[in-house]
Amino acid sequence: MKKILTLVFLLFAVFSIKAQEDSTWKPETHITGYVNTEAEYVDLSVWKDAKQNFAAGLSEAAFLVSYKPLKQLEFKGTFVYSHFTQDIQSLLVEGSATYTFNSMLKIGAGKYLTPLSPVNQYFYAPMNASVSLPMLVSHHVILPQSISGLQIAGEFGSELKVGYNVTYGNYLSIGHYPYGILGIQGQEDDALYMPNTVSPVAPAFQLGGSARVYANFNDIVNVGFNYFDGRHSSLVVNNIVNGALNPFSTNAIRQTYGIDMQLKFNNLKINGEYWLGTQKTTDLDEQIKYNYPGYYGEIIYEVGKFSPYLRYDYISDAKSTIYFPYPTGKLYSVESELTGYTAGIAFRPIYEILLKLEFRHLSNVMDYSNQNVPILTAMHIDPTNPLGITQNQYNYFGASIVFSF
Amino acid sequence: MKKYTILLIAIILIASVSLSAQSFKVIVNNTNSVSSLAKTEVSNYLLKKRTKWSNGTDVIAVDLGTKSSARATFSKDILGKTVAQVRAYWQQSVFSGKDTPPREMESDNAVLEFVKANHGAIGYVSANANTDGVKVISVK
Numbered sequence: 001m002k003k004i005l006t007l008v009f010l011l012f013a014v015f016s017i018k019a020q021e022d023s024t025w026k027p028e029t030h031i032t033g034y035v036n037t038e039a040e041y042v043d044l045s046v047w048k049d050a051k052q053n054f055a056a057g058l059s060e061a062a063f064l065v066s067y068k069p070l071k072q073l074e075f076k077g078t079f080v081y082s083h084f085t086q087d088i089q090s091l092l093v094e095g096s097a098t099y100t101f102n103s104m105l106k107i108g109a110g111k112y113l114t115p116l117s118p119v120n121q122y123f124y125a126p127m128n129a130s131v132s133l134p135m136l137v138s139h140h141v142i143l144p145q146s147i148s149g150l151q152i153a154g155e156f157g158s159e160l161k162v163g164y165n166v167t168y169g170n171y172l173s174i175g176h177y178p179y180g181i182l183g184i185q186g187q188e189d190d191a192l193y194m195p196n197t198v199s200p201v202a203p204a205f206q207l208g209g210s211a212r213v214y215a216n217f218n219d220i221v222n223v224g225f226n227y228f229d230g231r232h233s234s235l236v237v238n239n240i241v242n243g244a245l246n247p248f249s250t251n252a253i254r255q256t257y258g259i260d261m262q263l264k265f266n267n268l269k270i271n272g273e274y275w276l277g278t279q280k281t282t283d284l285d286e287q288i289k290y291n292y293p294g295y296y297g298e299i300i301y302e303v304g305k306f307s308p309y310l311r312y313d314y315i316s317d318a319k320s321t322i323y324f325p326y327p328t329g330k331l332y333s334v335e336s337e338l339t340g341y342t343a344g345i346a347f348r349p350i351y352e353i354l355l356k357l358e359f360r361h362l363s364n365v366m367d368y369s370n371q372n373v374p375i376l377t378a379m380h381i382d383p384t385n386p387l388g389i390t391q392n393q394y395n396y397f398g399a400s401i402v403f404s405f
Numbered sequence: 406m407k408k409y410t411i412l413l414i415a416i417i418l419i420a421s422v423s424l425s426a427q428s429f430k431v432i433v434n435n436t437n438s439v440s441s442l443a444k445t446e447v448s449n450y451l452l453k454k455r456t457k458w459s460n461g462t463d464v465i466a467v468d469l470g471t472k473s474s475a476r477a478t479f480s481k482d483i484l485g486k487t488v489a490q491v492r493a494y495w496q497q498s499v500f501s502g503k504d505t506p507p508r509e510m511e512s513d514n515a516v517l518e519f520v521k522a523n524h525g526a527i528g529y530v531s532a533n534a535n536t537d538g539v540k541v542i543s544v545k
Contacts, residue, residue, distance in 0.1 A: 030505050032496055066505055076502065094502075103456060112502075124500045126493070158455065219454070305489075351489035351496075404496060 025071045031405075033063040036125040038400040058083060059400065060125060062093075072100045080124075089172070093123075093146065104154040111148040115165045116210050116226040117260040118273055118296075119145055129307040129346035131358040131398035134273075134296045135315040135338055142256045142277025142292040143228045144171035147210060161216040168209035171230065206230055208254070222262040226275075230254030235281055235288065252288075254279045272297040292316050305349055311342040335367040344398075354402040364392045429475040429529045431483075432520050432539040441543040448484050450527050452494065453504050458525060466507035467519050467528035475513075475531040483544065
């Protein structure tokens with residue numbers, strides 16, 4: 001107890017000394033934001049039967065405000081609305097206060113975008129050239145979009161910078177939910193909204209943490225190592241007892257490892273990431289274990305106001321269970337793999353306007369062949385014929401206009 | 406005729422380079438011992454990639470408003486970007502939580518006053534601004 005009191009006293013002392021240094025500081029406010037409107041077309045016949053295959057509309061409207069009453073203290077709030085936003089939790093993407101002792105030590109509290117690449121690099125539309133996000137972001141069962149809690153970060157060095165970030169707190173139970181205008185893309189959402197999750201659902205907020213270490217040499221090479229630990233997560237296991245669905249929730253460990261690399265040579269940028277998410281139950285006699293690998297590579301060439309790009313990405317998607325009352329009355333597992341080949345171009349004639357055009361060829365392989373451990377996801381389930389392996393290949397055309405201020 | 410044409414082109418080129426070089430002045434506080442900097446160093450300070458002077462003092466960068474012609478030239482010559490690209494750079498930086506842009510001042514006088522008042526300050530003003538009370542540094 002004495003030690004804690006001493007520590008608290010020291011922290012107050014440091015904060016008050018730092019605050020006195022700020023006597024000449026004038027508070028700074030920074031406001032920015034954007035409105036992203038998209039048009040999408042997909043030539044998927046299954047999709048066409050279920051919905052329209054062309055749509056245009058608002059994708060997101062985002063507003064960011066940063067306020068620094070002291071040189072060392074920054075408040076940040078980011079609100080992002082999309083037409084799939086269902087609650088205030090989803091609307092407030094970031095809300096935090098961060099105190100900077102020096103470049104090597106920043107301590108913050110609040111809600112943060114998970115400071116792991118690629119979420120941090122791609123989440124907001126003006127930050128990237130593409131209309132659609134890498135599947136690691138849009139279908140990220142393997143890492144949460146945000147964490148609410150405490151954050152410690154810092155950076156050492158000058159030409160060669162080595163940085164770290166540790167964030168710990170609650171995160172939203174993750175799945176992906178239709179996003180974009182047609183719902184081809186995905187976004188994080190509460191487990192309650194997972195279309196095929198049955199009651200009782202996993203707790204919406206679970207405890208976890210992330211750690212990232214990176215090295216950056218003169219902005220030419222950047223290499224990052226990432227780790228996410230959702231040690232206190234839970235997994236809903238569907239079960240059939242006497243012909244009736246009897247789901248239950250059990251404790252599970254969720255761990256995700258990632259490596260990312262960004263290279264920049266003059267106008268050429270190359271980005272690549274590999275991630276492996278794992279989830280395993282801890283209390284069942286027969287352990288259930290899932291692996292979710294995902295990766296992408298992309299090349300972007302900046303020619304003045306134009307940024308053409310190519311991307312290849314892959315993700316082994318959510319694995320869970322689904323119950324088909326018809327025709328089998330059984331539970332099935334799903335192994336879902338998504339592969340994407342993307343080419344596009346972005347054009348930013350002035351700061352306020354960013355135009356994007358994109359073509360994407362997608363392949364979605366779903367394997368329903370294992371009974372008794374079933375599904376979640378996704379887009380192209382044909383409930384009248386759930387058995388076996390299905391493959392859908394389709395083309396996606398996207399265009400977006402992002403107005404920034 | 407060919408010689409005259411080449412000469413004329415050379416004069417235009419020299420004049421344009423000279424005009425560009427003279428359209429802004431990079432300034433620091435009078436107490437700063439620095440008298441010249443490389444372009445990349447100035448760029449690193451203004452883009453907050455370097456945050457300390459060699460003596461350990463914090464760098465406080467200050468920018469002109471987005472409509473300033475000196476800013477357009479400075480951005481192109483020193484940062485190697487258009488003003489729009491620099492704003493996009495800061496937008497990315499703000500959204501990703503890396504940093505916020507330098508304080509923007511709407512006039513040369515405001516920049517001059519700011520640099521006079523802050524030991525670690527660096528900024529730039531129009532070439533015709535009266536720079537008494539601050540140090541103009543050469544950019545290599």
